[in-house]
Amino acid sequence: MEPVALQWREQTNDPVLSALGHALPELVPALLAGAMAEHQALLGGDAKAVSQAAQRATQPAAIAFIAAAWQLQGHAVVPALAQRPCCHGCGRRLKLVRSSQFRTLIGRCGSYRLQRPYYTCEHCGGGYSPDDDAWGLGPGDLDPDLQDVLACDGVHGTFQDARDAVWRHLQVSLDDNTAERTTVGIGLVALGHRERRAAEPTRQLPPDPGSDTMLLAVDGGRVQAGGEWRETKVAVAGPLGPDQAVDQDTGRAHLLTGPLHYTADMTDTDHFFACHVRQVAEDAGLFHPRVRSVVLLADGGEWIESRWATLGLPPSVQVVDILDFRHFQQHVWAAAKACWGEGSARTKTWAHKQIDRVLAKGPEPLLKELSTIRPRRAQGRQEMRKLHNYMEHNAHRLRYPEFIAQELPIGSGAIEAGVRVVNNERLKNSSMHWSLIGARAVLALRATALSPPRCWEAFCATRPALARPASRHLTGLRGKAA
Numbered sequence: 001m002e003p004v005a006l007q008w009r010e011q012t013n014d015p016v017l018s019a020l021g022h023a024l025p026e027l028v029p030a031l032l033a034g035a036m037a038e039h040q041a042l043l044g045g046d047a048k049a050v051s052q053a054a055q056r057a058t059q060p061a062a063i064a065f066i067a068a069a070w071q072l073q074g075h076a077v078v079p080a081l082a083q084r085p086c087c088h089g090c091g092r093r094l095k096l097v098r099s100s101q102f103r104t105l106i107g108r109c110g111s112y113r114l115q116r117p118y119y120t121c122e123h124c125g126g127g128y129s130p131d132d133d134a135w136g137l138g139p140g141d142l143d144p145d146l147q148d149v150l151a152c153d154g155v156h157g158t159f160q161d162a163r164d165a166v167w168r169h170l171q172v173s174l175d176d177n178t179a180e181r182t183t184v185g186i187g188l189v190a191l192g193h194r195e196r197r198a199a200e201p202t203r204q205l206p207p208d209p210g211s212d213t214m215l216l217a218v219d220g221g222r223v224q225a226g227g228e229w230r231e232t233k234v235a236v237a238g239p240l241g242p243d244q245a246v247d248q249d250t251g252r253a254h255l256l257t258g259p260l261h262y263t264a265d266m267t268d269t270d271h272f273f274a275c276h277v278r279q280v281a282e283d284a285g286l287f288h289p290r291v292r293s294v295v296l297l298a299d300g301g302e303w304i305e306s307r308w309a310t311l312g313l314p315p316s317v318q319v320v321d322i323l324d325f326r327h328f329q330q331h332v333w334a335a336a337k338a339c340w341g342e343g344s345a346r347t348k349t350w351a352h353k354q355i356d357r358v359l360a361k362g363p364e365p366l367l368k369e370l371s372t373i374r375p376r377r378a379q380g381r382q383e384m385r386k387l388h389n390y391m392e393h394n395a396h397r398l399r400y401p402e403f404i405a406q407e408l409p410i411g412s413g414a415i416e417a418g419v420r421v422v423n424n425e426r427l428k429n430s431s432m433h434w435s436l437i438g439a440r441a442v443l444a445l446r447a448t449a450l451s452p453p454r455c456w457e458a459f460c461a462t463r464p465a466l467a468r469p470a471s472r473h474l475t476g477l478r479g480k481a482a
Helices: 002-011 015-037 037-043 047-072 129-134 144-156 159-170 174-200 267-286 325-340 344-361 364-370 376-395 400-405 413-427 434-448 452-459
Strands: 094-105 110-120 212-225 228-244 253-257 262-267 292-296 318-323
Touching: 002 015, 015 037, 015 047, 037 452, 047 110, 094 144, 094 413, 110 129, 129 228, 144 159, 144 434, 159 174, 174 434, 212 267, 212 434, 228 267, 228 413, 253 267, 262 267, 262 434, 267 292, 267 344, 318 325, 325 344, 325 452, 344 364, 364 376, 376 452, 413 434, 434 452
Parallel strands: 212 292, 292 318
Antiparallel strands: 094 110, 212 228, 228 253, 228 262
8 A cells, every 4th residue: 555655646746635645554554444343333233333333433544634634734843943933922942852742632533642843942931832833732632623512512501411412422531621621711712702803903894694674682681600690791683684574463574583693791881882792793794884774672771772872883874773662561560550559450451551552653642641640659650750751761762653664673582582592591500600700701602602603613713722721720710510
């Protein structure tokens, strides 16, 4: 096999064929050895047994392929003296300590070793292998591909689920600590990646959202982190239409939401809007030239409504500010119960009548009636004044007949679902509490994973394994999370 491979390498100018010629001497014997080791399944196994045996049999060949690619790219070769690499910290030339040092890694195909030169910096004192950076190898013993797989599983399910999934699908054995620290470490990179993108002075043309109408919604949740309950802020953005659907309960047509982008963090409100909300709006295509209108949907909270203007939406875009209809209903029912009591016939009649009236005619008729109501109970008078002030303040957000005519959503189903899937379903399971940094890391990574696939692919293309903190730096940052 060796002479044939050498002849092939010498006679071809095609880099792919040349690489294959380098790899054949390693691949073929490894593949034959793997097949021989699984001869029982090959001769007498059923479809499932043969499929599992095939995965095991090809692992030696896959490891040989990795080793061949590593050597073919010259990573195992010591560069000339003039090409000695420089230290990342001080910029001085590094000193070669060992021309051949092995590093063991675990990947999809199991454990494998890479041989490369190793250097130290006489000024900084740290050890370094430039070849590790060239291949995107970060700290720890997992290769970048397995780190991506493990981190993705770690934010979609518990860390134990991620460990079990890696074993079930890849037959690679890991422990819970590895799953947790890898996920949190990659999540910290995702959090920093969003921060850096938000600080970039120049921005590329956003992707075409496929619609000229966009949805942007913000809401809050809660999670137990750092020894107390803390507020989680979640934002969702995506196109509205052009596809439509008809609500089975009301018979009203409304625009369907397209692929939704998510973001979440536990930072302060100003920073969340400046960094996260603006960034998720850009990722969804809200600033694309084709966009003509943006629907801002929230529950009327001052921390949200007062900051919409900070997003810097283009002047040519029509902004439609909508108050979540369910929150409006809650205020009407609270006022009615305070006036006439829980469960009374008058409470039900009045509340239903006013809600239907606002849906049909807008806020003005109810505002006019509220100015004339004089409940006997002091609590009733107080709640009616609160409802009047609430509606007066949000009158421009309560133009439901106009919104319905334009087939726009008047309920915050998209953002409530976002809070549930991004925050609650992963961070609020039974007996689960987190460190503050661990919660923020998982929120950032989970929001990326739940967004359209191109967001996860774009993040992984930044080689997050290189920037992931070493496991020893994550000690003490982890809460009792699963």
